[in-house]
Amino acid sequence: MxxxxxxxxxxxxxxxxxxxxxxxxxxxxxxxxxxxxxxxxxxxxxxxxxxxxxxxxxxxxxxxxxxxxxxxxxxxxxxxxxxxxxxxxxxxxxxxxxxxxxxxxxxxxxxxxxxxxxxxxxxxxxxxxxxxxxxxxxxxxxxxxxxxxxxxxxxxxxxxxxxxxxxxxxxxxxxxxxxxxxxxxxxxxxxxxxxxxxxxxxxxxxxxxxxxxxxxxxxxxxxxxxxxxxxxxxxxxxxxxxxxxxxxxxxxxxxxxxxxxxxxxxxxxxxxxxxxxxxxxxxxxxxxxxxxxxxxxxTISIKEKHIIRYPQLFALYALRNKLEQNIKSGTIWHVQGSGKTALSYFLTKFITDYYSKQYIIPKFYFIVDRLDLLEQATREFEMRGLKVNKINSKNDFKEHFKKQSAFENNDGKLEITVVNIQKFDVDDADDNIFKYDLKSQRVFIIDEAHRSYKPEGSFLGKLLSADRNAVKIALTGTPLLKQDKETWKIFGEYIHTYYYDKSIEDGYTLKIFRDDIKTTYKEQLNKIYDDIKIQNKVVNTDDIVEHPNYVEKLVEYIINDFQMFRINNNDNTLGGMIVCKTANQARKIFECFDKVQINLNQITSKAKQTNFNVGLILHNYEDKEFRSDVINDFKYNCTVDLLIVYNMLLTGFDAPRLKKIYLARQMKDHSLLQAITRVNRPYNEYRHGFIVDFADIKDNFEKTNNKYIQELNAFDVDDPSIGIRTNFYEDLSVKKDDIIKEIKEIENKLFYYSIDNLEEFSHEISNENDKNKLLDLKKAITKLQEFSNISILIEDDELKDILSFIEPNKIRSIKNEIDNRIDFINIQDDFLNKPVHTVHVNNILANVIFSFKLVDQSLMDIISEREDVDIKTKCDLLVKRFSEYKKYSDTFEFKDLKTQVLEKIKELRIKPATDEVELKKTIEFFKKISDSLNELERIDNKLEKKYDGDIIFVKIHKLLQKPKKTTNLNIKVVDKLYVDEELTLFELLSHIKKELNTKTQNNKDFLANETVVQRATTTLIKKFIKKNNIENISEELIKYIAKTITKEYIEELNK
Structure with missing residues (x-):
């Protein structure tokens, strides 16, 4: 080539x-x-x-x-x-x-x-x-x-x-x-x-x-x-x-x-x-x-152009399928950070076109339950060019609902009305305003559909009954799972799902690390608890966490930690958030922050002094315009370094620069996942978001994670040159017999690689991540290239003949492909092994009562065991694959894998995997079996090619590869012949295949007598062994080989 x-x-x-x-x-x-x-x-x-x-x-x-x-x-x-x-x-x-x-x-x-x-x-x-x-x-x-x-x-x-x-x-x-x-x-x-x-x-x-x-x-x-x-x-x-x-x-x-x-x-x-x-x-x-x-x-304008993400595209297609079935409500479960606001924009374009073909004009309502989310959604839609209608009062909403026209602008822009769900709270006497116009179709897109709305007499009930013919699309990253309040039961079955693991793999969201606080710090906090309780025995927990002693030490730690976070990442644009246990604690932290910062600066070197600007976000602190300015300064202008919050901004808040949350309150269920995933948005090339855990959320996180796992399962949807020779002619003095032996060993090592097809070979090694195996393979290919050059140099026809199994001009290309793969793995290793973040706070205040250190980081796997599909689907797929694997189902490897799977399924029926550890082990088991079956199929395909598609001898090869354990053969001898020297087995069977086919063609009655066939096969085996000087094969083993070949050959040809 x-x-x-x-x-x-x-x-x-x-x-x-x-x-x-x-x-x-x-x-x-x-x-x-x-x-x-x-x-x-x-x-x-x-x-x-x-x-x-x-x-x-x-x-x-x-x-x-x-x-x-x-x-x-x-x-x-x-x-x-x-x-x-x-x-x-x-x-x-x-x-x-x-x-x-x-x-x-x-x-x-x-x-x-x-x-x-x-x-x-x-x-x-x-x-x-x-x-x-x-x-x-x-x-x-x-x-x-x-x-x-x-x-x-x-x-x-x-x-x-x-x-x-x-x-x-x-x-x-x-x-x-x-x-x-x-x-x-x-x-x-x-x-x-x-x-x-x-x-x-x-x-x-x-x-x-x-x-x-x-x-x-x-x-x-x-x-x-x-x-x-x-x-x-x-x-x-x-x-x-x-x-x-x-x-x-x-x-x-x-x-x-x-x-x-x-x-x-x-x-x-x-x-x-x-x-x-x-x-x-x-x-x-x-x-x-x-x-x-x-x-x-x-004021500067930043222009961007976005293209739809594949889960968003498939959500559109899935919705169309539902609408074509006249199903007008359902839930889109897409992970936080995957672009649900952008999805809503694409939905307006898609649904408008869908209904326009029926001469129906859709009217879109994007429904939120918080003012800050309303403002955020309005801003996001306007940025994308939608005309946003704003509803300021319940009366405005009534008037807007009465309008028969779909558009209120003269520019031909698509429109969407962003409305707070409270505006749906109308009296029963007003029900006539929801009279339906046959030429229009209302579409309700419910944002953050995991909210705990009261089922009866709530704004949610008004929404669902406002227009029973409306299309209702619920968007959520964490659906409610509490009995009788499940999101899917309220808004309809899942239309489309997109999970954390895929989102992380696709780069739309980041993995999250939990930073634990050293025991000494917790002990000192406990001492504060005890000291305060001595002074006032009736004090409650909230009073403790709001006490100046507690708050100042908490702020002290946060300032030092956040400073090191920025220094270690060499990035002063990184933002943080402090999530407080109470609203009053948030106020106390805000009030003492500058004082603590000034005190720390007085005892810190100038290079490490800080000037952090903090913003307090509480619903009753300052006014709406002030809070909006603080949020914009944090999100867009980077003039606020840390936000201090209690309940606000824990859901729906999207600020990519937010990469560290200091969590000082216990949370659970969807609220916990919503809060910690505020840090999972991509920003520059950071690979993780961080949670500093003051509240010991680990147990709650695992419980919450397990609940979502069950819900998902219920819904069926080094230096590469080391050891490598570079001197091609160093072994000219080696005996030719030794060279031939080594070539055979190399050929045996390459038996299951497509050395006749460079592209297939490239694909095969692209799936190999073990660098040691690649180095070993490279060493063999380098040696082969050396022998090829020797054969040309000394013009040895025998060596050339033995080397004929590979084209000389492909050896270099194969070596280059291996080099490319090794280099590529090195590039990935350099990136993956690059330290992400390390915080060292070594006795920051040596003479002060308290000292603080980060002692542990642990990766928070959010439903990450769902690598492709759920356990049930993995089981079904494997069982299906095993049932379709018919050609070589009698072989040892297949039976071994199948037995493992059936035993595992039986085990799961008796005791299903429920907790996260068991689920992960189960997923890993099925993945291992699937990988083994993939490798078995790859080997089968290679054998079929080697035997020119003759499945009889592929099956015989596989049977002789590793005889059944019930035989009385010397396993060591068998292993040496049939495992270590696979090439010898192939050459033997290829020879017998050719000879038996010739005998069958020349004598139609040859297969009529099994004894005759076995005797002829035994003779062929012995002649081949003698001609090729194969040692250590006993008479018993020869008989076993002949019997196996005879049985399978006659059975297959007589079918």
Whole structure:
């Protein structure tokens, strides 16, 4: 094979995969086509655009087309991330650029290496067009490329996005895909190093989103397997190969591997660029944000462009399925921090379109139960361009409900009314205001649907009865589980779910660490309790935690700890929150904070002195405008360092810079999860949020976590060069017999690797994370390369013949792939092993009564055992897989695994796993079995290839690999032959297979007499052993081999 590179491994296969999706290859576009084939300022394909634009707008002429192109060009010049182009042209219904209703009215093209040039240049690997508009570009890397996706992310952010010369190209592009054709690494989180990701252009950050299809019928890749692909057009395929100088590539095994439907790159292209999906994403999944922020007393505007996250997209699809079944209520359970406000925005676009096809206009109500959440939601929706109607009183609400019109603005903007649930508290006499207009459909989106509303006579009851025909969508990250108050019972079954573990893997939320406080500190606090109680025996706990002695020591610890937190992370933008046990304790902390800070500064070196600014948020402290200013100063202006709260801001408060909470009160159930997940939003490249636990929440957390686990289960949904030789000819003096023996050992070591297909080999080692195994493999390959060079150097035909099992020109590529994998693991290890955060407070006040130290950090696993699906689903999937595993079900390995699973299921029926520890062990068990079965299937597939698909001899091979324990054979001898020397077994069976097939073809009655077959097989075995000088095989073992071969051979051929 002449080429094994990025072009042949990922770029060309991705282009061919697009043919399956119905795209047409436009051809390679050169600069000579400027102003003829394409517009060089935008890369729009002129003729394709002209034909399609006139087709979709038949009343327009060529002059209109030319004017529209000029208008588009002007719109793309704007420094608005393409918002004017998107809103005025791309999704406009006035002059259609795309027919979103009828896919077949559009044409889809692609090309590769199409330069974006405007006094500067960048060249995307692939460009995808709809009706001549270049709306998608794809950047591809080969697996284990040292230039990781992080580098690509950085290049986009630092070089391309700020470059005004690329503005029109990037404003026109709506979707960007980046892939190194590797599976996701769960530890990557917010810093992706491998996988296939998508993004859209933005000024300040390019967030790489992963994409995972929802399971279909219990299958992870169900969507891809059910997708209706088109046959590959061979004429277009050949043109691609010619244009990119890859003639003959389609005849290689690597090419066949790389055009597989299920490669990571091909999967994400199907998920995002299949025609209907791409149109849905363009129509519903783009959001432009305009955020206003104060900086140095100046108001600045920050523009961002967001693309829909995959769980949000699937929530839209799931909702559509419910509506089509005339189910108008349900719960969307998406983890905190996964973007539920953004989801609500996408819902307004999606539902508006859904009902407009029925000539019904939806009216949207976003319902909250707190003023701060109302303000936050209003701000978030307005940032995204929605017209927000504000309801100031119950009377306003009544009047608004009476209106028959769906829109109150003249700009054609989508509208949403943000309303506090208290406004639904109307008298029974007012029920006539809810009279329904058949041309409109009210849609209630209930935010934070885990609130403990009273079931009877409550605002919730008024909401549910206000319009019984309304669509009611409840959003929550922590549904209520208390009996008779369960969220799903109130608002309807779960429409879609998205859990903590997936959100963490996708980088939308962070893992949380709990910081424990050293015992000496707790002892000193207990001493304070005792001292105060001596003075006043009737004092209660609240009085103790509000006492100046207690409060000042608490503040002292927080100041020192928070200072070290910032110093260790070298980041003064990090924010904190103090969650108090009582409202009065919050006031006391606020009142004494500056005094304690001044006292500490007097005894602290200047370099470690602090000037923290704190803000107090209580419902009865100052007024609403003051609290709003404090919150904005914390969230956006970074002029408040720590917030002091009691009940407010513990749910729904979204401030990414908040990375540490000092929890001084006991909490439980959903309130606890809501509070601690305030710190789980991504911020810069931090991988964790932190909870400093003064209230000993560990037990409550575990109890709460276990409750959610049960609810989820109920809902079925080193130096790499060490030891490696580099001198190829050092062993020229070694005896040839020793070299041959060593080559055989290496061949045996490579038995289950696809050394005949570099791409499959690359995939196999990409799943190997044990660096020692890779180093051992590299050592073997290096040795093999050495022997290959020796055979050429000394022109030894015997050595060349023994080395014929591997192509010499592939040895170096295999070694390079192993090197790439080792380097890649080293890069990941460097990142993962980098210290996250360490706090050292060593006897901070040596002569003071109290001393404080952080003694322990523990990871808080929030429902993290749900790696893919729940335990029940894992059981069902495994049982299904075992039942479908029929070809080799008699083999020892299969029976061993199956027995383990059946025994575990029996054990779980007798004693189900209930607590978190047992659940984790169970999940780990099923994962281990699943991994073992995956490896067994991989080995079976390799054996089938080696035996040319002859399952009879694959089965015989597996049976002889490890005979049943009931036999009387010498196990050590058997192990040496059948386990340690798998290659010998393969060569023996291949020889016998050939000979027996010949005998069967020449003599049709050969199989009629089992004794004759066994005697002939025994003779063949003995001849093979003698010819190949195989030692230590007893007569008993020979008889066993012959008997096994005879039995299976006759049984299979007589079926």
């Amino acid at each position: 002449n080429q094994f590179n990025e072009k042949t491994r990922v770029q060309v296969p991705a282009m061919v995969h697009l043919l399956r999706l119905g795209y047409q290859y436009y051809g390679k576009i050169s600069k000579t086509g400027q102003n003829k084939i394409y517009d060089p300022t935008t890369n729009i394909l002129i003729d394709v655009f002209r034909q399609q634009y006139k087709k979709l707008n038949p009343n327009l002429n060529d002059k209109d087309v030319k004017n529209t192109l000029l208008e588009i060009n002007d719109a793309l010049r704007n420094n608005d991330l393409g918002r004017s182009f998107y809103e005025q042209y791309l999704v406009s219904s006035v002059k259609k650029l795309i027919d979103f209703e009828n896919i077949d009215n559009n044409v889809f093209h692609f090309t590769a290496e199409f330069s974006c040039i405007n006094d500067d240049e960048f060249i995307p690997d692939l460009t995808l067009f709809i009706n001549g508009l270049p709306l998608v570009f794809i950047e591809l890397k080969k697996p284990n490329n040292k230039n990781t996706l992080i580098d690509e992310q950085k290049r986009m952010l630092e070089k391309r996005m700020p470059n005004k010369k690329f503005r029109r190209f990037l404003n026109l592009s709506q979707l960007m895909i980046f892939s190194n054709n590797m599976e996701y690494l769960s530890e990557d989180g917010i810093r992706p190093t491998q996988g296939a990701f998508y993004a859209t252009a933005s000024n300040n950050k390019i967030f790489f989103n992963s994409f995972r299809e929802d399971y279909i019928n219990g299958e992870e890749f169900g969507f891809y397997k059910q997708f209706e692909y088109k046959d590959i057009d061979q004429q277009q395929e050949n043109k691609i190969l010619v244009d990119f100088k890859c003639i003959g590539l389609n005849e290689t095994s690597e090419y066949k591997t790389n055009i597989d439907l299920l490669t990571p790159t091909n999967r994400i292209i199907t998920s995002l660029c299949s025609k209907q999906r791409l149109l849905d994403i363009l129509r519903y999944g783009i959001a432009f944000l305009n955020q206003v922020k104060e900086e140095n007393k100046n």
